Amino acid sequence: MSSRIVAKDHKIDCFKTADTKWKRPFYFVQGADLQMGMIQSYLEKNPVPGWKKEIELGERAVAIVNQMRPRPKFFVICGDLCDAFPDGQQEIRQKQEADFKKIFEKLDPEIPFICLSGNHDVGNRPTAKTINLYKSSFGDDYFSFLCDGVQFLALNSQYFEDASEVPDLAQEHEKWLNEELECAKQAGSRVIVFQHIPWFLNDPDEESNYFTIKPNIRKVWLEKFRNSGVVHVFAGHLHRNAGGSYKGMPVTVTTAMGAQLGDDMPGLRIVRVLENKVEQNFYSLNNLPTTIDL
Numbered sequence: 377m378s379s380r381i382v383a384k385d386h387k388i389d390c391f392k393t394a395d396t397k398w399k400r401p402f403y404f405v406q407g408a409d410l411q412m413g414m415i416q417s418y419l420e421k422n423p424v425p426g427w428k429k430e431i432e433l434g435e436r437a438v439a440i441v442n443q444m445r446p447r448p449k450f451f452v453i454c455g456d457l458c459d460a461f462p463d464g465q466q467e468i469r470q471k472q473e474a475d476f477k478k479i480f481e482k483l484d485p486e487i488p489f490i491c492l493s494g495n496h497d498v499g500n501r502p503t504a505k506t507i508n509l510y511k512s513s514f515g516d517d518y519f520s521f522l523c524d525g526v527q528f529l530a531l532n533s534q535y536f537e538d539a540s541e542v543p544d545l546a547q548e549h550e551k552w553l554n555e556e557l558e559c560a561k562q563a564g565s566r567v568i569v570f571q572h573i574p575w576f577l578n579d580p581d582e583e584s585n586y587f588t589i590k591p592n593i594r595k596v597w598l599e600k601f602r603n604s605g606v607v608h609v610f611a612g613h614l615h616r617n618a619g620g621s622y623k624g625m626p627v628t629v630t631t632a633m634g635a636q637l638g639d640d641m642p643g644l645r646i647v648r649v650l651e652n653k654v655e656q657n658f659y660s661l662n663n664l665p666t667t668i669d670l
């Protein structure tokens with residue numbers, strides 16, 4: 377049985393209780409950018425496509441998460457599931473997706489597995505076609521869920537990056553996000569946001585670059601987030617660990633489960649949701665603990 381969760385109507389409903397109030401400490405596991413195929417195509421410049429190394433890394437990660445006790449509430453991957461783009465490399469992409477899903481079929485079915493879309497999953501300039509391809513394979517490209525009294529929002533950050541081909545879809549995403557934030561504000565819920573491209577790497581005032589959202593869009597949403605109960609944002613895309621905070625609201629960037637572009641090692645982040653704080657630590661696969669103290 378697969379534990380992969382597929383969002384419908386921008387919701388996932390895998391958590392038994394609909395408690396709107398936090399009751400007890402829990403934790404989840406966050407990863408990003410397994411990006412099946414990048415090591416061989418980008419790092420090794422091998423013209424022959426292949427993703428054996430990512431399969432090994434993904435299987436190692438799953439084996440370790442399966443041993444974790446207590447079990448994590450869920451395992452989320454913040455985008456760039458596979459490397460091949462949906463437009464132009466569709467045949468390779470399909471093979472990568474099939475192998476990606478095979479890896480995570482081995483995840484303990486009691487651990488919900490949640491995927492987000494990254495730029496490699498919907499294209500740098502998404503179209504209605506690439507978004508539909510993603511949805512037919514992985515479910516909705518943005519959604520929310522409530523877990524143990526905390527509201528989680530999973531965004532499609534590509535709409536902030538380049539929505540020139542999909543202005544209507546970007547507008548729906550924006551409307552949805554505004555409504556979710558308003559609801560959370562009314563309910564007084566704590567909110568944790570997942571997205572692929574981070575708002576910034578270290579400093580909310582830093583200049584725009586390939587790895588972040590443009591400052592004019594960034595500032596608008598960071599301010600809305602801060603005013604709506606968002607307590608932490610987790611992202612990927614950078615293939616290095618990074619992070620900073622906006623007026624006390626942390627944005628944490630997690631390095632890849634696959635190809636590295638810096639000095640970090642492939643690994644995962646363990647995030648503890650405690651009564652008054654969110655604690656997070658990154659571990660390489662060599663150092664990931666299997667007994668988690670809460």
Ligand SMILES: [Zn+2]
Nearest residue numbers: 456494495613
């Ligand atoms: Zn990316």
